[in-house]
Amino acid sequence: MTVEELVAAVVALAIVSAKRLGAGLADRAAQGLEQSVADRLGRLYRWIAGRLPGEEGAALVEEASRSPAARALLRRRLILALDEDRAGVEELRLLLSPHASALAHGDLLLSGSPGIPRQLPSALADFTGRGLEIARLVESAERPGGCRVCLVHGPGGIGKTSVVVQTAHRLMASYPDGQLFVDLNGAEGRPAAAAEVLGDFLMALGVPRGRIPDDEAGRTRQFRTESADRRLLVVLDNAASEQQVSALTPGGASCAVLVTSRQAFASLAVDERVALSGLDEGTAWDLLRRIGGADRVDEDPESGRDVVRLCGGLPLALRIAGARLATFPARTVGSFARDLADDHRRLDVLSLGERSVRAVFHAAYQALPSLQRRAFRLLSALDTPDLPAWALSPLLDVDADEADACLEGLLLAHLVQARRGTSEGQRIVLHDLARGYSKELAAEHPADEADRAVRRLLGALLSAADVADTRLRPAGARHSGRDGAVRQLPPGDAVAADVWEAVEWFEAERVVLVAAVAHAHARGWWELCWEITDAMSIALEHQWRWDISSQVHELALDAAGHLGDGRARAALLRNLGEALRDSGSDVGRAAECFREAIALFQSSGDARGEGDALGNLGILLRQQGVLREAMQRLIAAERLFRALPLERGLAWALREKAVINRHWTRYTQALAQLDASQALFAANDEVRGVGWVLRTRADTEKESTVDGCPLPRRWYEGPWPGHDATSGPEQDPRWPAARAHYEQAAQLLHAVRDHRGHTWITLGLADMALYEGDQAAAESISHALRETEACGDHRGLSRALTVQALLVAETNRLSDAIELAEQALAGPTDHVGAAQASFRLARLYGATGRRQDVLRALQQSRTHHQAAGMPFPDHDDTELSKALTRPAPRARRFRRHQ
Secondary structure, eight states, X not given: OOHHHHHHHXXXXXXXXXXXXXXXXXXXXXXHHHHHHHHHHHHHHHHHHHHSSTTHHHHHHHHHTTOHHHHHHHHHHHHHHTTTOHHHHHHHHHHHHHHHHHHTOGGGSOTXXXXXXXXXXXXXXXXXOOHHHHHHHHHHHTOXXXXXXXXXXXXXXXXXXXXXXXXXXXHGGGOTTOEEEEEOOTTTTOOOXXXXXXXXXXXXXXXXXXXXXXXXXXXXXXXXXXXXXXXXXXXXXXXXXXXXXXXXXXXXXTOEEEEEESSOOTTSOOSEEEEOOOOOHXXXXXXXXXXXXXXXXXXXXXXXXXXHHHHTTOHHHHHHHHHHHHHOTXXXXXXXXXHHHOTTTHHHHSEETTEEHHHHHHHHHHTSOHHHHHHHHHTTSSOXXXXXXXXXXXXXXXXXXXXXXXXHHHHHTTSSEEEEOSSSSEEEEOOHHHHHHHHHHHHTSOHHHHHHHHHHHHHHHHHHHHHHHXXXXXXXXXXXXXXXXXXXXXXXXXXXXXXXXXXXXXXXXXXXXXXXXXXXXXHTOHHHHHHXXXXXXXXXXXXXXXXXXXXXXXXXXXXXXXXXXXXXXXXXXXXXXXXXXXXXXXXXXXXHHHHHHHHXXXXXXXXXXXXXXXXXXXXXXXXXXXXXXXXXXXHHHHHHHHHTTOHHHHHHHHHHHHHHHHHTXXXXXXXXXXXXXXXXXXXXXXXXXXXXXXXXXXXXXXXXXXXXXXXXXXXXXXOOTTOOTTSOGGGSTHHHHHHHHHHHHHHHHHHTTOHHHHHHHHHHHHHHHHHHTOTHHHHHHHHHHHHHHHHTOHHHHHHHHHHHHHHHHTTTOHHHHHHXXXXXXXXXXXXXXXXXXXXXXXXXXXXXXXXXXXXXXXXXXXXXXXHHTOOOOSSOHHHHHHHHXXXXXXXXXXXXXX
């Protein structure tokens, strides 16, 4: 026994002496053993008094018999007194050893005589992590103010018992009158009877068997009486019900109860409720190394990380995995990780001896009512990491209230988890291992059960996506014909009420919608496959998810081919062309997609779709700098939109025409077109369109101030058509107007999660800061570079690199600057962007005196300007190269120190 345990025992026995139980034994002694016990109680009492000065010992023992706080103080004082008194410790050990054997004869003691049960299982030597949870439990259990009840709940295999046993061992000194432990068999479906457990508790506390009542109510009353004046710690492991816990809760105000259960016991009054989740990656790694052997795991850390990931943070799975590695040392970690990666074998691999992850899930599943069992089987039918909570309603074909009740049951059983979504709704999450068990169960049932359920879910997802798509495009759809799939009315809370909710909805459900498209394609549900894809296309565009858009559109085009539906193919080609164009991944194929879509829309008589495809082809040509042909396409689209009429399409066509007129320096005409476009968008409540018009207006005001000159005045004082280089742009009222419009556009596009539009605003503001000589441009351009690189926006990246090149040059790093400027010209052909980038590169070459490179870059810039129809100085290259061949200006922060 440790010093703390010895002191706890002697204090408990001294209280017996203080209550004169020893004298009572002597008066009633019929055998020598009782007299021996009474004698030893007196000797222990005198031993305590001898260790404390004056009359303090006796007074403190008397007070300890009435007050838990005094008992705790007495224990602390004795531990301090014995800290360096080895002889005293040994003397106490001798005094207690015969006394303990005498007290073992429980039938000879009075019912009020306290036994000291020590029933805790040993704590795991390899226990890892959970420090915060244990600290919470210890703090709550030691808090004064009545019997403390702490509940630790979570799924099977999550480590509840280990956490509570570790906690209980830390609390032993605070509860010296005994620690009771019982497994209540809640998970096994055969819960222990409370009456039997109470009988065991009472005998452990020294109550003679003959004095224990027969009925549960009587035993509960006696247990509460026996615990009233003691500091007892009771551990109720694997509890089955709240009633079971209530019957086994002691009555003492100085007791504590630690409860574990797979159920959350929502209505049980507890002082601390700890929900255990999986271990984080670092803790899981440490646990695997401790059990499986650090040397073995460290030999192949990559495979070890795979094992940790595939166990999903579940301590039971990690322990079985570690035990397998330790038990079969000839087997490599890599081969074990490969077996574990097999979805069909994973649960077989995570079984060893009597321990099995599958058995844990099976026990929880068997305890569910039939509807919850069916729900658990169906939740894995769609291969997605989570689902919105409302999905249970169409999956089960029940109303929303019944689905909510079913979800609560699954959550209370810890077979599923819930997390808060970006909006108010919950999301249902299946642990990867639970998902594997769910799929096993589904395979044991007829396949059409899952098929019918998933078709209902996909029909509901399509209906909700239709509504969200309409919210994003209040002016109308881009084409006709998305009406063949069977839809299912989703619950009311699944539908977006306005554009802001539509943005949030598509963001939250993107992964689910992609999984729905893949599932529909795999099952041959062709209408659902292409219509869900089309419904989510504009959201994927706004989110810059071009790779995902291309992926799902390829599946959807195959579905349209199986249907032989030309209208569907036309719509999907138009969408795919947009993804390929905006990502810059294959602009040649993007043009082919638009041209075929135009022909298909024409043949089906869909003027709306034809106009939209024409407009998008115009955008592609404009982005490539083929401005004259782009204008022709946009004019053709404008005619169709005016004839329909379709105000949304007309607004976008006018905005695109304004961009081209800006490049041609027809600023007055561009601003008039932007006025008309903005009015149409505003009239149709299309927030995104208004944001893009404001951004284009800011671009126009900014460029008109400098007449399209690609370089700030400090960099270039040579000739430029229409440009007066004698004053800075800040003096022109159009300059602050441009900044204000950028800021307004940023607010709108941020609100609708249009990342691409927002990034181009950042580019515009960075360009303004460059012209102003403001080093704040460096921060803006760094942000723009990160965004354009992350999303694969090649045009945006090229623009950002040219700005960064000039900023770097102003810090006297010309070699780095030239490398950045050359990189900006390495992307796909874009006459407008290349015209500006090559002129800026010529200036950087000039700063280093590389005359031939200046002339070459200057000629490239002239060629790109002419190809786009953009104005360029009417001077020969030799004269222009002189204006470009000058030292680079220094950044303001350098100039100040000269």
